[in-house]
Amino acid sequence: MSILVNGSTKVICQGITGASGAFHTKGCVDYGTKMVGGVTPGKGGQTDANGLPIFDTVSEAVRSTGAEASMIFVPPPFAGDAILEAADAGVDVICCITEGIPVQDMVRVRARLEAYPDSVLIGPNCPGIITPGRRVSGEGSNAVFEGGCKIGIMPGYIHTAKEDAASGKAVGIISRSGTLTYEAVWQTSVLGIGQTTCVGIGGDPVRGMGFIELLERFGDDPETDGIVMIGEIGGQDETLAGQWIKDNLSKPVAAFIAGRTAPPGKRMGHAGAIIGGADDTAQAKMDALRDCGIDVCESPATLGTTMAAAMGVDAAAPA
Amino acid sequence: MKIHEYQARALLSDGGVPVPDGAMVETVEAARETAQALFDAGTSIVVVKAQVHAGGRGKAGFVKVVSSVDEAVEAATFMLGNTMVSPQTPPEGIAVTQVLVAAGVDIERELYVAITTDRMRRTNSLIASAEGGVEIEQVAHDRPEAILTVPLHPLDGLRAWQATDLAFKLGLTGKQVRQFTAVCMRLAEVFLNTDASLAEINPLVITPASDAHSDGQVVAIDAKFNFDDNAMFRQKAIADCFDPAAEDPDELRANQAGLSFVSLDGDIGCLVNGAGLAMSTMDIIKLHGGEPANFLDVGGDASQEAVTEAFRIILGEDGCKGVLVNIFGGIMQCDRIAHAIVAAAEEVGFTVPLVVRLEGTNVEAARVVLDEAATRLPTMITATDLEDAAAKVCQAVATV
Numbered sequence: 001m002s003i004l005v006n007g008s009t010k011v012i013c014q015g016i017t018g019a020s021g022a023f024h025t026k027g028c029v030d031y032g033t034k035m036v037g038g039v040t041p042g043k044g045g046q047t048d049a050n051g052l053p054i055f056d057t058v059s060e061a062v063r064s065t066g067a068e069a070s071m072i073f074v075p076p077p078f079a080g081d082a083i084l085e086a087a088d089a090g091v092d093v094i095c096c097i098t099e100g101i102p103v104q105d106m107v108r109v110r111a112r113l114e115a116y117p118d119s120v121l122i123g124p125n126c127p128g129i130i131t132p133g134r135r136v137s138g139e140g141s142n143a144v145f146e147g148g149c150k151i152g153i154m155p156g157y158i159h160t161a162k163e164d165a166a167s168g169k170a171v172g173i174i175s176r177s178g179t180l181t182y183e184a185v186w187q188t189s190v191l192g193i194g195q196t197t198c199v200g201i202g203g204d205p206v207r208g209m210g211f212i213e214l215l216e217r218f219g220d221d222p223e224t225d226g227i228v229m230i231g232e233i234g235g236q237d238e239t240l241a242g243q244w245i246k247d248n249l250s251k252p253v254a255a256f257i258a259g260r261t262a263p264p265g266k267r268m269g270h271a272g273a274i275i276g277g278a279d280d281t282a283q284a285k286m287d288a289l290r291d292c293g294i295d296v297c298e299s300p301a302t303l304g305t306t307m308a309a310a311m312g313v314d315a316a317a318p319a
Numbered sequence: 320m321k322i323h324e325y326q327a328r329a330l331l332s333d334g335g336v337p338v339p340d341g342a343m344v345e346t347v348e349a350a351r352e353t354a355q356a357l358f359d360a361g362t363s364i365v366v367v368k369a370q371v372h373a374g375g376r377g378k379a380g381f382v383k384v385v386s387s388v389d390e391a392v393e394a395a396t397f398m399l400g401n402t403m404v405s406p407q408t409p410p411e412g413i414a415v416t417q418v419l420v421a422a423g424v425d426i427e428r429e430l431y432v433a434i435t436t437d438r439m440r441r442t443n444s445l446i447a448s449a450e451g452g453v454e455i456e457q458v459a460h461d462r463p464e465a466i467l468t469v470p471l472h473p474l475d476g477l478r479a480w481q482a483t484d485l486a487f488k489l490g491l492t493g494k495q496v497r498q499f500t501a502v503c504m505r506l507a508e509v510f511l512n513t514d515a516s517l518a519e520i521n522p523l524v525i526t527p528a529s530d531a532h533s534d535g536q537v538v539a540i541d542a543k544f545n546f547d548d549n550a551m552f553r554q555k556a557i558a559d560c561f562d563p564a565a566e567d568p569d570e571l572r573a574n575q576a577g578l579s580f581v582s583l584d585g586d587i588g589c590l591v592n593g594a595g596l597a598m599s600t601m602d603i604i605k606l607h608g609g610e611p612a613n614f615l616d617v618g619g620d621a622s623q624e625a626v627t628e629a630f631r632i633i634l635g636e637d638g639c640k641g642v643l644v645n646i647f648g649g650i651m652q653c654d655r656i657a658h659a660i661v662a663a664a665e666e667v668g669f670t671v672p673l674v675v676r677l678e679g680t681n682v683e684a685a686r687v688v689l690d691e692a693a694t695r696l697p698t699m700i701t702a703t704d705l706e707d708a709a710a711k712v713c714q715a716v717a718t719v
Contacts, residue, residue, distance in 0.1 A: 020620070020650065027680075077552060097650075099619065102550035103436050104514055110441045111473035127649050141683055153619070153650040155679040177595020178619075182647040182679060183705060203594060205438040232595055235438045258598040261605045262614070263583065282602075299606050300599035301706035 021073035121208025128152015166192030172218035187304025233259035341421025350395035364423030375405030514550030585610025588633035619650030626659035648679030672715035
């Protein structure tokens, strides 16, 4: 089991002929993701290097392929529109990798997405979402997987399916930071802990799914034995998520907040911090999460061992 | 991106918000002429303000209220060419090359209004307080109930009734209400039209009743704007306001290469991909007793040349005793980093310890590149994971 996507999810790439779109579409195909096509306006009717059909519009792609999820690599000025095009075409899981979308575009996109309650947005400015597949051959970065669904830019080989995990346990991972997500994945994999699904929710101030919506889904997923939550300085999301966990979740949670040593004078315009009324430093968030009974890591290098201890996995005897 | 007060003033004024008469000048002679014209027009006081991107100007002596042309000249002579040091500037201070000379305004009341992106509500919010003219963060901390917040509609922006409602809550009366509403509507319009992330008027002043304004006039005295860097592609006029002289030279150089860089006080240079991992790398260096020299996120799409430039900046910083490269490749391909390390080794040379931790996309190819160049990287130490990398660089720097 997993959340949001699995090995049978049909995926298209918006912006499939761009450099990043093409590179990462191939990465997803190689991982075993059921890529069914792509969209680049004006290139409809062609096929990409993987033999995938290219369409002019998302609605055409959905009609022809039955795509349920989309991976967006459209450049920032047009990415907001691409998200709404996907929602309007009936795509269920919209995953926007694009970095650098103007904040005001995302304010409007979020408001317009209210009209599409069946679509969820992941990102933007995120690594994407992955439900790991089973390893069928090879080792390390040469490993071959099947039955998984990787939508995004994360290196697939660092992930472990629950069935392949030595401990027999798997965690869900939710993170605001891309590369720090890989860190958590790698550390759990090395300790013999698998991942059900890993979601990078993105670093932008206005974005799609947040911690609580994903905690809820991981809480309901019977295969998810624990949850790793990775936050950052700024905003109140982690603090609110901590309270939600305390009130609603019985699964163990390990958390890390990046930026404890970030210089305070360097944050964005000070009025942003005033709205929440509370302190949004890393230390304040770590304290708030601890108060909610969550295992908070002091160091980013102990994400895996902290999670293992919370789940009762013997971290001293890795797979 | 930040702009100067005189530029923010012009944005408000162009948008229809009343501001006191005045002009930005760069010479003492121009300051004299401007002050003379303001006194001739009937003002009894003039304010001379240094134009720098840092607060604490008043206490540092870089805001002067004067009542004669001679005093204005004296103030401008002091400020222009001088260096301002305040708690919000770098220790070496900021050079002042521009001053704003503006008419003083009689003050009945001082308010605070600002619009900023409200990540909690996923929209923008108007923030106001009856306690203007002071440090708003202090007000928010001491008396949060004195701060009023009004969310803008994400698609329609600020509605006039919201601003009017706010005016009454702030205790405004008579014709002040309509004037305040107009100022808020125009502030919201400017904020949205310019892709601002912060548009602040502090103080927004109400002048005493006069013949021309029977209930006083609502006037913006000081303004501060920050903008969304991601939107500058469609905000040419705002982008043109960018003042490179107001930026940290290393940060500016890094930004021009598409890198996100913040200079810090320590001695361990960091090159990392991803803001979260970059912050975490700083955190773990500190946990191991080291001090990071910088925050550097090379991002996902940085070219080999940009990464090489990053090494030039890090190695060029004063007091850099060691470098930690921590890359977990996703969109960034590890071999690109490896090639940049080799290029930097050839061009600049690593004389300090270089600890390299690579994982992720194309990591095998990267290891081959580094192995082949091993003789040109005599100070390189490879690390297996984050913990190992932090321990090794801190140890290496401690023994330098």
